[in-house]
Amino acid sequence: MMFHGSYRPADVEFLLKPIEIAFITDLAHKETLIQSGRRHYSEMLSPERVPSEHYLALFHKAHATNRERLARDCLRLASLLYERHGPDLCIVSLARAGTPVGAIVRHLIARIHGGRPSHYSVSIIRDRGIDELALDEILARGHDPASIAFVDGWTGKGVISRELTHAVGRYNTSRKVCIDPGLNVLTDLAGSAARTASGEDYLIASSILNSTISGLVSRSILNEAIRPGDFHGCVFFTEFAPHDLSQWFVDDMVTAALELDPATLPPTPARAELAAVSRDYMAYAKARYAIDDDNLIKPGIGEATRVLLRRNPERVIVRDVGCERVAHLVALATEKSVPVENDAGLPYHAVSIIRSAGDA
Numbered sequence: 001m002m003f004h005g006s007y008r009p010a011d012v013e014f015l016l017k018p019i020e021i022a023f024i025t026d027l028a029h030k031e032t033l034i035q036s037g038r039r040h041y042s043e044m045l046s047p048e049r050v051p052s053e054h055y056l057a058l059f060h061k062a063h064a065t066n067r068e069r070l071a072r073d074c075l076r077l078a079s080l081l082y083e084r085h086g087p088d089l090c091i092v093s094l095a096r097a098g099t100p101v102g103a104i105v106r107h108l109i110a111r112i113h114g115g116r117p118s119h120y121s122v123s124i125i126r127d128r129g130i131d132e133l134a135l136d137e138i139l140a141r142g143h144d145p146a147s148i149a150f151v152d153g154w155t156g157k158g159v160i161s162r163e164l165t166h167a168v169g170r171y172n173t174s175r176k177v178c179i180d181p182g183l184n185v186l187t188d189l190a191g192s193a194a195r196t197a198s199g200e201d202y203l204i205a206s207s208i209l210n211s212t213i214s215g216l217v218s219r220s221i222l223n224e225a226i227r228p229g230d231f232h233g234c235v236f237f238t239e240f241a242p243h244d245l246s247q248w249f250v251d252d253m254v255t256a257a258l259e260l261d262p263a264t265l266p267p268t269p270a271r272a273e274l275a276a277v278s279r280d281y282m283a284y285a286k287a288r289y290a291i292d293d294d295n296l297i298k299p300g301i302g303e304a305t306r307v308l309l310r311r312n313p314e315r316v317i318v319r320d321v322g323c324e325r326v327a328h329l330v331a332l333a334t335e336k337s338v339p340v341e342n343d344a345g346l347p348y349h350a351v352s353i354i355r356s357a358g359d360a
Helices: 027-036 053-088 098-113 132-140 159-175 238-243 246-258 271-288 301-310 324-335
Strands: 090-094 118-122 148-151 183-188 195-198 297-299 313-318 340-342 350-354
Touching: 053 090, 053 098, 053 148, 053 183, 053 195, 053 246, 053 324, 090 098, 090 132, 098 118, 098 148, 098 246, 118 132, 132 159, 159 183, 271 297, 271 350, 297 301, 301 313, 301 324, 301 350, 313 324, 324 340, 324 350
Parallel strands: 090 118, 090 148, 148 183, 183 195, 313 340
Antiparallel strands: 297 350, 313 350
């Protein structure tokens, strides 16, 4: 049976297997399991909850502030993908941050250029690769490998774009096909995407909520519940339906993007410059905070937010603690008693540092 989460069937089809899972509530213990190598992060899931009224108000304020910028980048990304793949485009978004973006882009291409681009959302997991069974299913449905474009929301350090390149390269070799392994994003902080609409660190509003803006679907899961022949798993939070903003967000962003003039879109940024900033900051942060593991450093508003929502942060660093762009981060950090450090020289608006299990 086709699985669309809480989206409309025309928005997306998730090639994921809904499962039940015992949630890990002790974040310090979860971090110890991950960092010790005893469990992979994809095997576990922390519980989600409905955002508080205060946090939801921060979301709506952030959305209003960044709505036009996000609409501009969605429109730009839609244009880039259509130019490369044409009317037979098959969008494959990376669950789950890429799912809202893929749905918006699909609607924009359909409205502007006509046709019905396909949109699937599949799992990719750091150090585990992409769900090859999901790619098999897409090709089995008759999609030309050359029509496939992978979409995500943003890059942080470029880990997922590199994982995608490696995993799809391996898949192409084993299946004797030629799928473009490049990642297409709204904003590329790492300078590692194949195509991007922007290089700015701004607040993509969907990044600060969990399942209630991503089809009520959790991030992907790969544990003992996934048997041979299964897609990677997810939890479907049907109990959050009264609070779901998934369809509303897609519709609002499509409306905002269609109000813009495509001729006014700025040129895309230079990858080399973005990559240099990323490399320099990672080297600085590792020395400044005595960190050996790159995975403990999460640059950019989107990545910093996800740490506060589901990991065990040691600190949050912001460029300007009074800036509206990081108000939700300051609120979350205050709620979780996480220190907030102000660094006026930060090349991003925010960075989260995950607490080392040895310091727990």
